[in-house]
Amino acid sequence: MAGSAIKPTPLLKDELDIVIPTIRNLDFLEMWRPFFEQYHLIIVQDGDPSKTIKVPDGFDYELYNRNDINRILGPKASCISFKDSACRCFGYMVSKKKYIYTIDDDCFVAKNPSGEQINALEQHIKNLLSPSTPYFFNTLYDPYREGADFVRGYPFSLREGAATAVSHGLWLNIPDYDAPTQLVKPLERNKRYVDAVLTVPKGTLFPMCGMNLAFNRELIGPAMYFGLMGDGQPIGRYDDMWAGWCMKVICDHMGWGVKTGLPYIWHSKASNPFVNLKKEYRGIYWQEDLIPFFQAAVLPKECVTVQQCYIELAKQVKEKLGKVDPYFIKLADAMVTWIEAWDGLNSSEEKSSKQPNGTAK
C-alpha cells in the first residue's frame, strides 16, 4: 500500500471517533487509509439491517445497524431517524471519546492548490484545539493561524478567544446545494479553494452541512441531534441544518465558538435533485419560519448545561413551531427523548459537559 508510507502523526488518536453513516460497502475508506487508519470508526448502517456492509481490511471499527439501535435504546430508539443520514447522530451518542469527526461515504480526499492531498481530519483537529473569535470579526480570518494575528483595532481583552465547539469543513467539486439550485445549475462545481478558517460570529446563523464536520463531543455533543428525518417523516435533508441551528443558539448562549472554512473534502457525487426536491420541499417552506425562530431564540441564564439548553429549546420549538406544523411537536418530543437517551448512555461523563476545551495536548 503506497499510502501507508505517508501516514501522518495521528493527533488525538485515542480521543476522537470517526462516525460514518452508510448504506453501502465502505470502499471510499481506501482513499482515506493514510489519514483514518489509526483512528476508531463508528459506522451507523442505515436501511436494511440484514445487509452486510463491507469495511476494508485494517480499519478499527464498530458497526451499528437498526437492530442494534433498537436493542440499545429500546423505546427511545424512536428518536433516531431511519433511511436518512440523520441516523449518524446515534454514533455520537455511543461514542465515548471527546471529539467526533463525521464524514459522508461519497466524500474523498481533496487536493490543495499545490496538488497536495489534504488531511481534512488534521485540519479539523487544529480548528477544534485552537480558540474561536465569536465576539469580534478579524479581517485576516483565523488570528491563531501561523502567519496571521489580530489586526489593529481588535480589542486586546478578546484576544484569548473562546473554546471551539464545532469545526465545519467545506467541499470541492459538488457544492452542497438544495434541490432547486441543483436543478437550475446542474453543472456548477465548486472549484474555488478559499484558504481560510473563520469563526461564525455570535448571533449569526449558518447552514451547517454534516458531510465533513467535527466537534467537541464533551462540550456540544448533546446538541448534535440530527432530528427526525426520512422514513415516516414529512421531511429529509434538513438533519444537519436542524442540528446546526440548535447547536449555534446553544454555543452562543454557552460562549463557545463555531468555525467554518478549511478543510475541504472532494464531494464526488451529486444526489438526485428530483428525489431531493421531494425530501426538501416542506423544509424549504418551513425554514422561512425556522430562521426567524432561531434568530430570536433566547435561553434563560438558568440553563448552564447543554442538556438544559436543549430541553429548553425543545420547549420553545413545541410552543412556537408547533403552530407551523404538527411535525414540530413530534420533533420537540424527539428532542427530549434524544437527551434522555444521551444521558442514559453517558450518565457520569456528561456531568462534566460544562468544562471548557481548547487546551492543546
Next chain:
Amino acid sequence: MAGSAIKPTPLLKDELDIVIPTIRNLDFLEMWRPFFEQYHLIIVQDGDPSKTIKVPDGFDYELYNRNDINRILGPKASCISFKDSACRCFGYMVSKKKYIYTIDDDCFVAKNPSGEQINALEQHIKNLLSPSTPYFFNTLYDPYREGADFVRGYPFSLREGAATAVSHGLWLNIPDYDAPTQLVKPLERNKRYVDAVLTVPKGTLFPMCGMNLAFNRELIGPAMYFGLMGDGQPIGRYDDMWAGWCMKVICDHMGWGVKTGLPYIWHSKASNPFVNLKKEYRGIYWQEDLIPFFQAAVLPKECVTVQQCYIELAKQVKEKLGKVDPYFIKLADAMVTWIEAWDGLNSSEEKSSKQPNGTAK
C-alpha cells in the same frame, strides 16, 4: 508607457472618485496608472500647505491643502483632522460622485496567486454593485460570485440580499497590525491570498482599515467621518476604526451590507511601531470601552437618514463615552459639526441619501 496597453474598461468612470490623503509626491500612482488614470482623483494634502505635492502627468485630479479646507469649511474646518490621514474624509465631503475609493500612498498593485496584477478598484466596484448577505452566513462566501451560490439551508426569502454600502479590501505583505503586535512580530508578512469576499454579519463589528476601502457615498457617506486625530488630539491611528464602528452600527440599522475580503493591495512599508505606540496607546485602552458601547448601541426607528443616525450616535457618544474621557465629548461635538459641514456642501443631493443602491449600470 507599457502599462497603458492593458487599460481595462473603467467601470463607473464618471461615478467614482479616488480619494488619497498624502504628505508626499504621488509617485506611487505610476504603478496604478492603468487602473486609475481614467478616474478622477481627490488629493487631500496633509501637513504643511506651502509644500508642493507632485502628481504624475496624465492624472485628472483636484488637490486640497489645509488652507483650502479652512477656506471652504470656515469654522467648521475644526472637524477635519490635521497631521493624520483622518483628513481624507474631507475628500469624501467635497466629492460629488456616488462612489468613493480611498487608498494610502504606500499601497501598490498586488498580484494574485497566478501572478496577475490585481485591479483592486474593479473588484471593489463589483463588491459594491452586488448585494450583501448580512442576515445569514453563506458558507461558500459571496453567493453572487461566479461559480458560487447560496447553499442548502439558506432561506430563499433572504437571497435577494441587501444593498452594499461598504467594500473593505485587504493587504498583502505588511499586515495592518497595532503597535504592540508590530513590536512583537516585526518580520511577520501577510502572504496568504484568501480568495473570498464575505459580508460582515449584522450585529458584528470589525476593524475597518482605511488603506484600501470603497463605499457608496450616496448611501453611507455622511457616516464616513474619520474623527479627530493627530495634531492637537490625544490619539491617532483610530480614524478608520472609529468610522468603521459608527458606519457598521448605522448600516445594521439601515439594512445595508458591509463586505470584507478581496481585493488585496500590496502594502509596502510598515510604519514606525514606536511612533505608532505613542499615537495608539490611549486608543488601545479606550477601545475596551468603545467596543461594548458600539455593540450595545441601538438607534431609534425614527432615525431614517444617515444624518439622523449619526447625530443620534454623536449624542450617545457624548453621554456614554464622555465618562471614559473628555476627548469623546469633543469628538461628539465634531461629529455634529461634520454633519453640518457635509450638509452644507451636499445640500440638495443628500436629501436622497436614503435611496437604495445596488443596481448595476
